[in-house]
Amino acid sequence: MTTSTEPQAGQFILDAVAEDLNSGRFQYVRTRLPPEPNGYMHIGHVKAWWIDYNTAKANGGELYLRFDDTNPAKEETEYVEAIKEDTRWLGIHWARETYASDYFGRLYEWAVRLVKKGLAYVDDQSPEEVSAARGTLTEPGKNSPFRDRPVEENLGLLERMKHGEFPEGSRTLRAKIDMAHPNLVMRDPVMYRILRAPHHRTGDTWNIYPMYDWSHGQNDSMEGITHSLCSQEYVIHRPLYEWFLDQLGEFKTRQIEFSRLNVTHTMMSKRKVRILVEKGIVRGWDDPRLTTLRGLRRRGVNPEAILEFVRSVGETKNDSWVDMSVFEAVIRDDLNRRSLRRMGVLRPVKLVIDNYPENQVEEFDAVNNPEDASAGTRKIPFSKVVYIEQDDVRETPPPKYFRLYPGNEVRLRYAYLVKCTGVVKDPATGAVTEVHCTYDPATRSGDAPDGRKVKSTIHWVSARHALEAEVRLYEQLFTVEQPDVGEDVETILNPDSLETLAGCKLEPSLGEAKPGDKFQFERNGYFCADPDGAPGKPVFNRTVTLRDTWAKFEKSGRGNGKP
């Protein structure tokens, strides 16, 4: 990315890491991506992943990909593969792929050490009893009646829990810390619970599984992770992670927190995206209206743009909502530089050039990418009847409208100047069904010999050469800036988030587009071929529109003749 060399916003993590290196606390840097394989990645994850990746890379360190698979009831191999694929697509490379479950055996030994030190105990209370005894935000909790069980008894019970002798939920192993601690996380947190679900990697080996709070920090320590970078919600867990490692006397990772990414008009949580998928509000986890990585990919967003976006919003501890327009601006910038230009008419109306020879066909050279001379040129065919956008014609033009209307002359891009001579309307609806014009043969791909100028250039596709296509236009899924998906999702959905256009007319070369190929349809926006298309029958997704000052002008009310 051209902008990557600019000064970065939010460097406090890099500063902290540099401090640790200078002070000698660590001699190297190692970070980790800690996904739970229970769903697909979204753009919110990318911020965390970029920070982990960049922090390691900037310090000549390495990045581990560690799947947090401590809850077999929710996790599946399918998601492991999907996360790896998405991560590769992003261009993030990991040095090692590990799993929390790789350490189940060693973690159990560490737990036994804590039991032997009298710092953990088996609790026979039911989940309800544990909850009731936890106290509240303002009142201390009560000690479990099993809290002072002798070490030998705890050891025996823990062993029997592991061997599957007790039903789910009947017992837990808890750290013995302080039931009156003002930080609720420290009130004898559960370390192991009994779970009978088969694990996607360890099968039926285990009957007890570690809680995240018991597993995560220990895994970091075992892997020699120097910096555990995570979101703000884990600030209150840090004292617990440090307590475990202090009691164990093991390698101590430094945890640094930052705020998670929120983007307006979209929603990040896996749980809530699942609701949208299950309710059929979107067509799947890869619906182009979603900000999942698969959705963004299908929509036509390049991974480089996603990374540039999360880089550019910086890293702080502030709660924040980044405006979707910032993301769109980054997407446009990326696509503008690399997309091939093509002509595509989305809402076609026929333009008949009355003085053009009936069966004549000409070819014009068109520039593939004005931002990149090496992209070259192509030929586009021209004939007597072409399609133009309905929006490029008005029978009676509003103020400042420079396109086609009776008596006005415009340029057909790369072709001739044409002057509108009249429109044909459907008598029933009053809609313009055909437009007539005459062309000036002396203006072929150049200025008029008499030096006259036109104020507008419009795109077109030759009718007899046109390729028919379906085009899907997307807008924001939600009408509110900060959507919260609950039972009333319907009330905040944008009814126009998807508009499917059939019978769009594209220049013939687009027939060869393969799924994922991206183009700028001139004057319309950026489009990406969808896997639903077939050879000769393409389907395109609109990734993002071009900036459209005319649309803005018209929408503001100043372009429609109103004062």
Added chain:
RNA sequence: UGGGGAUUCGUCUAGUGGUAGGACAGCAGACUCUGGAUCUGUAUGCCGAGGUUCGAAUCCUCGAUCCCCAGCCA
């Protein structure tokens, strides 16, 4: 009401005792065979009140507001 985190243009974000800067969004204009891109100009901000200081977004005091925590989720 316990503990913890946070607060700089509309939105993100720099600034760490010496002219509050950038990006996006907005507005105005230039240029243009994409009303795109590009370029120029412009308005808007330090949560509040005291204090320290020649000088405070920055240091101190008091207050306000928002967010997180009462899963055998991560």
